[in-house]
Amino acid sequence: MQARMKNPATVLPEVATGVKHLVKAANSTGLPGTTLELVHLRASQINGCSACVWMASQGKNAAAGGEKLWAVSAWREAPCFDDAERAALSLAEHVTRLADLNADAVPDELWAELTKHYDEEQLAALTLWIATTNFFNRLNATVKEPAGTVWS
Template sequence: MKARMQNPAMMLPDAMKAINLLYKAAHSAGVPTTTLELIHLRASQINGCSACVDSGARGARKAGETEERLFAVAAWRETSYFTDAERAALALAEAATRLADRADPVPDEIWDEAARHFDEKELAALVLWLATTNFFNRLNATTRQLAPQNWG
């Protein structure tokens, strides 16, 4: 399989400027980088975006994530590797990514649990980062942007 075209965001410089501003804003609100990387990875796994799963795992490793936690992200509920705050962020990530899966896309119990661990500025960052991740997942899946195949 090959990409259908270059990533649309890369083809339009003004789009990348806007995306970079969203990235900067989401990463400046005080949410730990590892938490942002974990939710990026989980949303990308759900959406089947190989490029973002690859970049998410690499980014998480660079931010200090362990292999054990990275391997367990898809099964975060069944492991003891994640803090309560990370679990709340991962639950929010899944709900915000699977909007059509339930009548109330982000139920109060998911939102309230996230709000127990993050203040409004941090919640804004989580929601913006999830929206940006889902945006990239859709661009990449539509145009078949693939993870690099440079394995040894």
């Protein structure tokens, strides 16, 4: 498959600059890189973004996801995730599936669980990371970005 056009984030250089700042900020909070990669993969799986799924599982960021990547789609049943990762993965699903949920897209019970594991800066980073993943999933789907080419 060939992309319809270059990825919009590469057409407008200011976008790449902004994304680099976001990545730097998210990584400066002490939030584990593994957690960031796990939620990136889960949101990308939900959205069917083959380019981002490839990047998370096979691309240059795969090592950051650790040994748990194989189980992300079954995170509820897989024994390898800790409570903090489970809360983050649940947040990724809730934020990604806003249209599928009721008016309380992120339930108070989930938020309370998240605050047991993450401080405000880490929650900001996690939320922005998930939103950015959804942003790129939508860009990639629109231009039909082939797996194996994004940011490689």
